[in-house]
Amino acid sequence: MGLNYDIIALDVDGTLLTDAHVLMTETRDAVREAAHLGAEIVLCTGRGPMNTIPVLEELGLSGTIITHNGAATIDAESRKVLHQYEINIAELERFMMFCREGRHHFDVNTAFELLVEGQLSTEVAAMYSGYKITPILRDISLPLPADLVKFTVFGEKEAMDSVEMAWNGWTHGLQHIRSGDFFIDVQHPEASKGDALKQLAMLRGVNPSRVMAIGNYFNDVGMLTFAGLGVAVANSPDGVKAAAKELTLSNEENGVAHALRSYAW
Missing domain, CATH: 3.40.50.1000 (HAD superfamily/HAD-like)
Known part of the structure; x- marks a missing residue:
């Protein structure tokens, strides 16, 4: 064959x-x-x-x-x-502030680790469990790791539609891409x-x-x-x-x- x-x-x-x-x-x-x-x-x-x-x-x-x-x-x-491909941390700050202000859950990722801020809601914890992910709780007062490769925001589809529409109007040196109905990823442009x-x-x-x-x-x-x-x-x-x-x-x-x-x- x-x-x-x-x-x-x-x-x-x-x-x-x-x-x-x-x-x-x-x-x-x-x-x-x-x-x-x-x-x-x-x-x-x-x-x-x-x-x-x-x-x-x-x-x-x-x-x-x-x-x-x-x-x-x-x-x-x-x-x-x-x-x-590592993310420019300075570029990422704008996305993080947007999500904090809008109360959108997000995580930041090195190649092997996924880090989150604060406590997880029941919905968010269930999402990570479904994907067999164990998040690491990050102290917000500490600097971000230098070798981040992905930033992901998670929420209901309508909320992600709204976030995507807002970010489509931004000029920035990263890229954002819809990776699912409930997820948008931000990464290095290449x-x-x-x-x-x-x-x-x-x-x-x-x-x-x-x-x-x-x-x-x-x-x-x-x-x-x-x-x-x-x-x-x-x-x-x-x-x-x-x-x-x-x-x-x-x-x-x-x-x-x-x-x-x-x-x-």
Whole structure:
């Protein structure tokens, strides 16, 4: 059986996993089959490595993972940072003040740590628990770590729509990107899943035509358009579907497995 792609990049939440963050057996088996046939499976996610590596392990795989929307590329086995884009802290202060004044929950992330200010509400604590994240409570009087790679604001969709609209009117030296209905990420302007995947393909000597990517949200568009075959799951917004070359079933219907068996071999 011939394999059509050398690198297969998979978004995690809303794509590889169900909405309850479960890896279904059919999807797991299809991903393992692709790896067995010789594809390099690269999880390409907005998550940090600490809650991405367990997903990779559940797949029975190891290797390179692209985390924090491309801001940190990690070797999962050694847990070493291969490359990261760090945020300008001075630029970030404006976003932090906006969130404090508007009472929007936010966190700041180094490659391996997620830090929050103050006490967590029940809703926020449940969100972190669902993503299997253990936040570190940060003393607001202390300076921020110098090696931040991502700032994330979390809230109801309507609140995030309002925040996004406000930030769209700002001029600043960072980028903000909607990574889900309830999340907006702020990062280095050059950090993206698409750019990180392009760098990895060049390092491996793999032509983009031999790269397949599957995703579901706006932070996936870069990798969907870079890949020779970009596939959007059925639960993607219309703008993401428009950026993909093919569509597959939803994340609740083993969409990744369906796409791999339809196109990868």
